[in-house]
Amino acid sequence: MFVDTHAHLYHDQFRGDRAAMVQRALEAGVQKLYLPNIDHDSIEAMDALAEAYPGVCHAMMGLHPCSITAHNDDALAEVERLLGTGRYCAVGEIGIDLYWDKTHLAAQQEAFRRQIRWAKELQLPIVIHCRESFTETIAIVEEENSAALRGVFHCFTGSPDEARRIVALGGFVLGIGGVITYPKSGLSETMSVVGPDHCVLETDAPYLAPVPYRGKRNESAYIPFIATRLAEATGRSVDEIATITTANAERLFAQPTNKT
Template structure:
């Protein structure tokens, strides 16, 4: 059993072949697809996926930091309304992204903290998006840390020290295509991190692993990520799959 803890199956990039793409993933051994939210414009697509694949698809709810704009309070209200009336498996993806635009940093920080507190209220994990914002993310986590704070540091691309700090906040590290990149760097120290702290992800349709880098990513390519971890940890494909799936069960509770 392989678990993709982060895949945007509702993306427009899959509109032409979504069913075939999901079947390819199943044929590759993936049986659990965790779906992060972005903003209100994708909510109905997420619910349609859940309805079509009720045994395979598990939804999160949250406001992505790049969707924190002038109307962020309205978007946060949308998240809260759904979290209060429907069951989700995580609050995510949430966080801070300073790569594209720093205009709304203060609002991103507020949205991040607010959604963390909702996750605590619901006893749910959080799934963190961090881009060019490790210091800002850690600043918030430092004030929110505790037994009720846990989740996944999605698409981890930091240093060994940052990996250890993320783990100290009860976060698993989401490992995807970046681990296969020649300049990805995390493959150089990952063997110093116990496998119990890792979960697998694709972030499809983004960040396709080598040899598909630069092309559309899809969940079936998670096997390339596993192959890389086989080399790093000197364990079998089956062992990597089973351990990381068990780790995902610890986070999501299923």
Template sequence: MIDTHAHIYASEFDNDREEVVQRALAQGIDTILLPNIDLDSIEPMLNTEKQFPDVCRSMMGLHPCYVDANIEQTLATIRGWFEKHNFIAVGEIGIDLYWDKTFKAEQELAFVTQLQWAKELNLPVVIHTRDSIQETLSLLQQEQDGSLRGVFHCFGSSLEEAQAINALGFHLGLGGVSTFKNSGMDKVIPHLDMEYVILETDCPYLAPTPNRGKRNEPAYTNLVAKRVAELRNISLEEVNRITTSNAKKLFSL
């Protein structure tokens, strides 16, 4: 199984990163994908990949919550990294209007710029959206020339939005939110096109039930898979087989 979105390079894991990876492996999660968020996360992310070369793979991008007035300089630095290292995706990128709308224009510029890199480098994109799904879809529609592919990570929206995302050729990353009682995902997951579903944790955030509120970790990918199997009335093995195959194809693993 593959955890397609995990921040195990974060300081929350500094005391037990080795054990966290071992627990993931014990649960059958043999690949962990690491999204970058800003300039400060690059070094710890690459160190984590180096520490676990058979398990971890890095991506490179600028998360919308770290976009500010220095956007052009920051993007130039991030772009330079693609010449120095082999990344599996452009991510984590997107638009977040939940916390702060001050740099909305800059967020949109950063998003479109990074989508253009993905086309140029022939890499998938990993998209973060919060209170911004329509804005994100609209920009994606403008940029989609048939070559853009990727995932809306941490998906927790409606079936209509899932179908709009799939219509653009994009996958849905299902994580802890899928297990929350009041998320409404119990009504959505049974109707999703499984060809476009991959699994993730977004750890250390959004731990699935019954660990909600605690630190999340890649081993809990299994809990998400079990919930998807339950809601779709198929076996856990089938969920693992489909989502792993989708992730391998999307990220060329």
């Protein structure tokens, strides 16, 4: 059994074959699909997918850093209100993105901190978007870290030292996706040093499809390609990778015992 811990399956790219795509994932052994929110505009479609596939599709709630502007109070208030309903399995995706624009860094940092604190209050994991911003992102997580905080650094592509720094937080894992299949990414080499014991699998569908589908639409059924490459890089079997990453995902997304 596999778990796709990060997939935007509500995206318009799946409009024509969404049901078939979910079925392909199940047939490929990918039994759980976790859906990160982006902003207000993605909520309705994401919730509908989670309702259509109970026990398979699991929705998160958060405000993506690329949706952060100079004025975020209303958007964050909506996130806080929806998290309070108890319908969501994680706070995500949240974090810092400096790839496209550094204009709103301070606002991204503030929104990130606020959402981390809600996660701690609600005993929910966080799903971190960290693009061209490892230093800024890990600094906040280290400052906010506590026994109540756990999460995943989604789409990890960093160095062995960065991986060790994440693992040292105690409650965090590395989200490994299609990038590990790209020959020039360096991620296979990193994982050969780090090992798979603190990893979960993800697609980030419809983005970042693994080889042999690179450049095409990604989907959750492609998780086995990612697992195979992680197995090759770390000297483990695919079955071992499935067992390790699924157990890590189950721990990560385990719901609070006092949740009603």
